[in-house]
Amino acid sequence: MTISSTAERVWWKEPLERTELVWIVIALLWCLIMFFMMPYWHIYGQQNLANEAYRAKPADFAKKAEEMIAKYKVREEGGDLKVPVVRPPAGSDVYLVAQLWRWYPILELEAGKSYRIHLMSMDWLHGFSLQPENINIQVHPGYDHVLTVTPTSPGTYSIICNEYCGVNHHTMASRLYVVK
């Protein structure tokens, strides 16, 4: 029994039960299939992380964000908050700043076009969570995380923070607009 010492000293010479052997083979095959799915999706699938990231200073990143806002701002939203809404050209570098406790600026993108989105935090860890798409990415201070995204349908999307970042974590919410 499992709570008493073994009957044989050399237990590794035991034969296997057929049930066990069949199951091990099936389980191993399934694990191999799951492994292959990942590189397969990198080649044939449309949704992958870019593996493009840079070490950078938050202050420099914030400066790039401000330059982008200066060039492409179209309006402000949020009443007193005066959050700039920017409409960058397709294919360009877009900077999104995560900060305790806001996302800055608001992006307005065109459906069907691609954009290089850069994510960085100015202070603590934040979680970029695009809803209702449910794209969830970790945002670090000092690391510029780059992704090329292609919004598909027009509409109003939300960006919420899903990495706990202190007492006002739940107030960190913003918008992302996709236009035709």
Add this chain to the structure above:
Amino acid sequence: MAVNRMFRTCPTTGLLFHEPAEKLMRWNAVAAAVSLLLGGILAIGVVLTRWQAVHLLPPDMFYQVLTAHGLNMLVFWIIFFEMAVLYFASSTLLRCRLAAPNMAWAGFWLMVTGALINNYSVLRGDSSVMFTSYAPMGAHPTFYLGLILFAVGALIACFVFFGTLVVARAERTYRNSVPLVTFGAITAAIIAVFTIAAGAIILIPTFLWSVGLIEHIDSLMYRTVWWAFGHSSQQINVAAHVSVWYAVAAIVFGAKPMSEKVSRTAFLLYILFLQLASAHHLLADPGLTSNWKIFNTSYAMYLAVLASMVHGLTVPGSIEVAQRAKGYTQGLFEWLRKAPWGNPVFSSMFMSLVGFGFLGGISGVMMGTEQLNLIIHNTLYVPGHFHATVVVGTTLAFMGLTYFLIPVLFRRELAFPAMAKWQPYVFGLGMSAVALFLMGAGTLGVPRRHWDMSFAGNAFPHEFPGAAWLMMGAAGITGLVAIVGGGMYLLITVWSVFLGKRIVGPGFEHVRARDGVAAAPARPVAAAVTGYGSAGMVAPGTFTLAMVFLVAFVLYYFINWKYLSTVWPLK
């Protein structure tokens, strides 16, 4: 220093208890129960706040309570209990004296001190950083200090465990190889050693940073090293609860493992591959390549997953073989239908196995897939998953073992036996429902560790779909059911241990070392089991269940790839 050689023999089980070991097991079990009680009270705050119809606590208190709930449950309850399991698996199952009981006590008191200090830090209000305490979000120095002391205490206990294995060998108190349950405990203890090492590598510098001696902690480095500690600590729990499953199979059915070789190799796989598998917590992070992520979460993780799938077959398989030998051979499932479902030791163990596999395992492997991780990272899906693995899996298994230990270790009659019969179902089914609803809400995007999913008062509120709100309400209700189940367990155990009727039995007697030597083994039992299965399969019912599991796994896995394919193209 005189070595304590006082032992007593349990009249019902024949187990031999060493006096210092028995005392240590009791105290660790009590410390575990106190942590569970605290964690459970905190759970009320968590459940009634995330259920927004009630929204009980204000934000700062919610985050504080959530931090304390995680620590008391995931760290203190589980690890104190595991220390008791280690002493049982070594001293009791090997029938030998515990090595260095004074060291074991030092370890215990360090753990208690650490737990108190850590709880104090969260009580202060300035350390609501969650169990993960991600730098650069910092806590008060006592937060890290408490965890470090606790970890050191646990490490000492692990070394006492290893020392006891040496004593058993030296004093020849057992023959041949250690029992399988002890082998599983050794797995858990080995993993604990490198887990605690990883924890020290990250928490000591972070502690020094919190007192101003180190200037900067890189957030990516922190996460990478912390999760080497964080995930491995969960695998200690898996190795421990799988060992408990095997123990219960032997205790309740007299079951023998179908193959020592297969079960032990599966435990070995846990040790070899687990730490690398920790990478699955970092799939959405920058600065780590896809190659690294894929290698670690597949080659490495899948071999650990394979091990769990093996145990998922061999544990119920061994029960089926034992039951068929007793005559329950009708059809595929008579062995299971006629199993003692009214015995809380068994019902806990079986629900733990099914819940851990179907709910926890399948969801975990899905989340650990590089690209699929994107659609659930940091959503409520994650706590949904781990309430299935650590609560329905580990905690429920430990609860089942407690019902066995109350008469055998504590020598008290089980109080409220009718309640004990129902407790595993209330807790196990309640918590399984919680896991399902949280996973459902997470699939719809609801974030974890979040005080207000309605974003009331926010300039840019997000509106979650109605189904998400429904899930959250359902999670609130079933959460309360699970808490009642936990309360039942605590009532039964605390009452039994302190007020229950004593079981009279032989007391402790001095046993000389030479009298403790194990007898020469009887002629080995005939190999394998023959004639009890069908079509050469000795456990056809279990095999069928395993195939049902596989089908569920395959379907759920590909459904999630389908979900992913509808998301915006990203690269």
